[in-house]
Amino acid sequence: MPELPEVETLKRSLTPHLLGAVIMEARFSRRDILEISPGEDPNRFTVGSQITGLGRKGKYLLVELDHRRGWAVHFGMSGTMIHYPEAPGLVDQHTHVVWDLRGRGRVCYRAPRRFGRWIMAPSGVSEVLGDRVGVDALDPNLDGDRFGALLGQSRSPIKSRLLNQRLVSGLGNIYADEALFYAGVDPIRRASTLEGRWEGLLESVRGVLTEAIRHRGTTFSTYRDGQGCEGGNRQHLSVYGRVGQACPRCAALIQRSVLGGRGTHYCPSCQN
Numbered sequence: 001m002p003e004l005p006e007v008e009t010l011k012r013s014l015t016p017h018l019l020g021a022v023i024m025e026a027r028f029s030r031r032d033i034l035e036i037s038p039g040e041d042p043n044r045f046t047v048g049s050q051i052t053g054l055g056r057k058g059k060y061l062l063v064e065l066d067h068r069r070g071w072a073v074h075f076g077m078s079g080t081m082i083h084y085p086e087a088p089g090l091v092d093q094h095t096h097v098v099w100d101l102r103g104r105g106r107v108c109y110r111a112p113r114r115f116g117r118w119i120m121a122p123s124g125v126s127e128v129l130g131d132r133v134g135v136d137a138l139d140p141n142l143d144g145d146r147f148g149a150l151l152g153q154s155r156s157p158i159k160s161r162l163l164n165q166r167l168v169s170g171l172g173n174i175y176a177d178e179a180l181f182y183a184g185v186d187p188i189r190r191a192s193t194l195e196g197r198w199e200g201l202l203e204s205v206r207g208v209l210t211e212a213i214r215h216r217g218t219t220f221s222t223y224r225d226g227q228g229c230e231g232g233n234r235q236h237l238s239v240y241g242r243v244g245q246a247c248p249r250c251a252a253l254i255q256r257s258v259l260g261g262r263g264t265h266y267c268p269s270c271q272n
């Protein structure tokens with residue numbers, strides 16, 4: 001699933017092609033992924049608008065249009081958005097949104113496993129997310145104390161707290177496992193028992209996210225950037241997808257268990 005680094009990579013790779021472009025035609029072929037404001041029509045809302053900026057909060061791509069309007073786009077399990085300098089590009093039954101840009105080609109949103117979401121924002125594209133998306137994990141105003149205050153008020157496993165997008169946003173299964181490994185924290189440890197370790201965990205979260213952005217995201221199967229290229233971060237993962245291999249820190253074998261329905265990868269020896 002596209003997590004913070006993949007959405008950030010999409011944002012960066014799409015920006016030069018989309019910024020300033022005027023949307024000449026729009027096709028929204030799956031209404032069930034749209035969250036539309038009352039009295040609005042997605043085509044009327046979009047066509048004729050200029051793209052004035054691309055932003056990101058957590059795992060949402062924020063497409064800003066003129067007059068403070070826009071769309072907040074979530075990629076679900078396998079979504080991506082690709083710019084094609086020349087139409088038509090890849091338009092198949094999994095392509096749910098197509099925008100034709102005046103003189104600037106076409107952009108297609110494709111999600112083979114259909115859990116993506118397009119949220120219409122008639123006034124303020126980051127505000128439209130409200131409290132469903134908490135502070136971004138890379139927000140410079142987030143510090144260890146605040147991180148601990150947000151996540152630590154619970155006896156749930158720390159990994160479940162990291163995945164809760166309403167608390168701190170951007171981490172999914174891959175980077176939660178990686179961050180816990182770097183911090184030496186056992187994924188099932190109760191969040192309320194991490195006193196004194198929040199600063200270190202936040203540093204690990206930022207470290208794995210920043211490195212993954214530098215490698216343009218992680219591709220296992222479907223993820224592609226805005227030009228259709230795979231990310232290069234997979235070979236830099238330490239525990240995720242490495243079950244049975246040696247821990248890069250202590251050489252014990254990486255294990256996998258299931259926590260809250262999600263496969264969880266960790267070193268049984270040096271994470272506690």
Ligand SMILES: [Zn+2]
Nearest residue numbers: 247250267270
């Ligand atoms: Zn280890």
